[in-house]
Amino acid sequence: MYTEDVKQLFKSNNIKNTQQRHMVYSILKSKKQPITTEEIYKIISGKLEKPINLSTVYRILEVFTEKELILKSQIHINGKALYEINHREHRHHLICIKCNKIIPIKGCPLGEYEQILEKQTGYKIIEHNLEIKGICPKCQKR
Amino acid sequence: MYTEDVKQLFKSNNIKNTQQRHMVYSILKSKKQPITTEEIYKIISGKLEKPINLSTVYRILEVFTEKELILKSQIHINGKALYEINHREHRHHLICIKCNKIIPIKGCPLGEYEQILEKQTGYKIIEHNLEIKGICPKCQKR
DNA sequence: GTAACTGCAAACCTTTTGCAGCTTG
DNA sequence: CAAGCTGCAAAAGGTTTGCAGTTAC
Numbered sequence: 001m002y003t004e005d006v007k008q009l010f011k012s013n014n015i016k017n018t019q020q021r022h023m024v025y026s027i028l029k030s031k032k033q034p035i036t037t038e039e040i041y042k043i044i045s046g047k048l049e050k051p052i053n054l055s056t057v058y059r060i061l062e063v064f065t066e067k068e069l070i071l072k073s074q075i076h077i078n079g080k081a082l083y084e085i086n087h088r089e090h091r092h093h094l095i096c097i098k099c100n101k102i103i104p105i106k107g108c109p110l111g112e113y114e115q116i117l118e119k120q121t122g123y124k125i126i127e128h129n130l131e132i133k134g135i136c137p138k139c140q141k142r
Numbered sequence: 143m144y145t146e147d148v149k150q151l152f153k154s155n156n157i158k159n160t161q162q163r164h165m166v167y168s169i170l171k172s173k174k175q176p177i178t179t180e181e182i183y184k185i186i187s188g189k190l191e192k193p194i195n196l197s198t199v200y201r202i203l204e205v206f207t208e209k210e211l212i213l214k215s216q217i218h219i220n221g222k223a224l225y226e227i228n229h230r231e232h233r234h235h236l237i238c239i240k241c242n243k244i245i246p247i248k249g250c251p252l253g254e255y256e257q258i259l260e261k262q263t264g265y266k267i268i269e270h271n272l273e274i275k276g277i278c279p280k281c282q283k284r
Numbered sequence: 285g286t287a288a289c290t291g292c293a294a295a296c297c298t299t300t301t302g303c304a305g306c307t308t309g
Numbered sequence: 310c311a312a313g314c315t316g317c318a319a320a321a322g323g324t325t326t327g328c329a330g331t332t333a334c
Contacts, residue, residue, distance in 0.1 A: 016288060016333060037324085053291045058324060060289095074217045074273065079299080079323065094265055103263065109255040114274070121245065123236055123276035130272045131216065132256070134265035158308060160314065179299085195316045200299060202314095221298065221324080 013067045020052050024060045025069070033102040034073055034082035034093070037061060075131050092130040098139035105132070155209045162194050166202045167211070175244035176215055176224035176235070179203060217273055234272040240281035247274070 006025055010017045027040050037057050044052045061083050064070040073082040077100060092105045114125040148167055152159045169182050179199050186194045203225050206212040215224040219242060234247045256267040 018289065018333070020290070055292080055325075056290055062325095075271075076216070076218050076323095081323085094259070094263060094267075096265065097268060103265075105259065106262070109252055111251075113251040117236070117247065117274065118276075120248070121236060121276075122279040123238065123245075124282055125236075125274060125276040126239060128272065128274040129217070130270060132259065132267060132270040134260075134263075134267040137264040140266055158313065160308075162315070196298095197300075197317080198315055204300095218298095223298090 009069070013069065015063060015067060015069075019050065020056055021060050021063075023049070023052065024057060025064070028064075028070055028083060028085050031084070032104065034071075034084035036077070036080040036082055038080065040083075074129055092132065094132045094134060096136035096139055097133050098135055098142075101136050101138075103136075151211070155211065157205060157209060157211075161192060162198055163202050163205075165191075165194065166199060167206070170206075170212055170225060170227050173226070174246065176213075176226035178219070178222040178224055180222065182225075216271055234274065236274045236276060238278035238281055239275050240277055240284075243278050243280075245278075 003022070003026070006022055006029075007017050009025075010021065015021065023044050024040055027043050028035070037054070040061075041052065041054050041057045044057075061070065061072070065072045065083070068086055070083050071086045073084070075082065077095075090108050092108060093102050094105055095102050108130070110128060110130070114128070117123070118125050145164070145168070148164055148171075149159050151167075152163065157163065165186050166182055169185050170177070179196070182203075183194065183196045183199045186199075203212065203214070207214045207225070210228055212225050213228045215226070217224065219237075232250050234250060235244050236247055237244050250272070252270060252272070256270070259265070260267050
């Protein structure tokens, strides 16, 4: 039932290996797009397994985010925060404004821009966040 | 008391010219960085003038956003949405992660990237949102 | 066995809404 | 005067928290 590598991952991050955490992690891992706390909660509740409490999901996501196993997006969709597995590679997303479908984008167009910006502004650049909005092929046809 | 050009702006957008709207607009116009509903509310309350109700501020910001006089940011800071005057030019911001100071950036590094992306993904690109995080010169010295 | 986690219920915080009374054009 | 705002209070929706009981190590 427990996947050995997830167990290891938790161990190396000093995260106690509970069923709930395992379930939440597996769901996040299986998703290619960021999802909300509520979605995770519903997926687990939908399965006939042991149910989970919504506040537990919130707490688990907090722990995962702290340990940087996952990323919490700054962008809120309909007032809800989004979470996704931390692929530990720089990534951006393309969101469909019609159906909210989100796909990851290959590569980052920012390049050396951050260094130029540091010189221009005096700020020490830490990171950036780029979200692109558009209409996906399906929604364009409608 | 009323600024004539704001009055005109409201008129041409079919927005009734009330004291409250005028106050909210003036505050937004005077700010170089995006601010929250609460901040606007506090600024008005702090003045000895006629106070305003928080829900009125929300409603005014909604109207202004609809009419595109202002922009509502997708990024939430501490769970709060941010608003800024619509300069009707493409703009990005640089946020200090220590003090939350926000400055606008000159120019956009995205260039023709959107067209490349359209070909790559099949999405019709509508807009993008870029937020860069760093540490401002003041906070670096501390 | 003990420290840490979960479930539950209540609280919290931002934002929205219904309604009565007031303002603007 | 009529349409549309505002204030107030209450509700809604997402997220957090205190506490008692349970689980992992």
